[in-house]
Amino acid sequence: MAGYSANKKDLQDRLRRIEGQVRGLQRMVEEDKYCIDILTQVAAVTKALHAVSLGLVEEHIGHCVVGAASEPDAALRAEAIDFKVKEATDAIGRLLR
């Protein structure tokens, strides 16, 4: 089960709204809108994607990392935690770049 299962509908709604924003950008280019207005709209889409990322990070930490921390075998637990934390940090690093 994915960490975001409980909020799957909300996540899909956000992604559909972002898809609509990207189509809106295409319309703006089609109609030769002013470059600064397009840039402002691109910044809004980037911000909406950041919000999606943050939601996913929150659910990943709350479900996958915490899930690893409840593994009963101590040695497996330490390994599972290290793996999940590393994975989360790498993903956050890709967002920061």
Next chain:
Amino acid sequence: MAGYSANKKDLQDRLRRIEGQVRGLQRMVEEDKYCIDILTQVAAVTKALHAVSLGLVEEHIGHCVVGAASEPDAALRAEAIDFKVKEATDAIGRLLR
């Protein structure tokens, strides 16, 4: 005429590819893909949007700012440059946030 007119087709192609990536994200969520894989893909879309922004910034500076700099009347020119430079910097600031 918009600053990006010469590259309008290229810009539309990039935006259509981004729209496809966002639809791909919806499919990943639909199929309960692992949250880290979705995050990696969200980071890729953000990066693609940054590339679009940079292209627009380049064309804005090269056309709109430089256009203002070629206004023959000195007083109007100084004012037009200030306006266009401020506008470009504000747009870049929104991208950095």
Next chain:
Amino acid sequence: MAGYSANKKDLQDRLRRIEGQVRGLQRMVEEDKYCIDILTQVAAVTKALHAVSLGLVEEHIGHCVVGAASEPDAALRAEAIDFKVKEATDAIGRLLR
């Protein structure tokens, strides 16, 4: 105990290096270096700060979130996890902005 205790020396070394980079920037401005070269150096400092952030996030998740997950009382545990995960996500959100 802070989540970063085990790597405190490494963290201090990085921060001292960043302090040196910022002083280097002041020297560049003092010597009227070209703005683009200064911008390149500012981008390097920002990158170094991102690396520091990521290290802190990794240790926060690995210690503070995982610590909350090992609280024996189930009700307290759920609450502690929620609190720590929310705190981490808010901090990551401030980095993305």
Next chain:
Amino acid sequence: MAGYSANKKDLQDRLRRIEGQVRGLQRMVEEDKYCIDILTQVAAVTKALHAVSLGLVEEHIGHCVVGAASEPDAALRAEAIDFKVKEATDAIGRLLR
């Protein structure tokens, strides 16, 4: 002459304040402050660096790009503009990454 000459004092003041913030971070780590509070402070330094970058970008566009646009020889002018615009865009790209 650098594009930021007119605001050199302001730029140095900002950089000195950033240096102070980085030293403040070292004190926080020395005193084992909570990782989230350090992260919040790192985000503030990153934001201050972004403000410095934006100031430099604004002055670069306003002075160096506009300077190139006032080159009287048309062939040299086109080349100088292309060079300066490319340089500015590359620098902004490094900030976005």
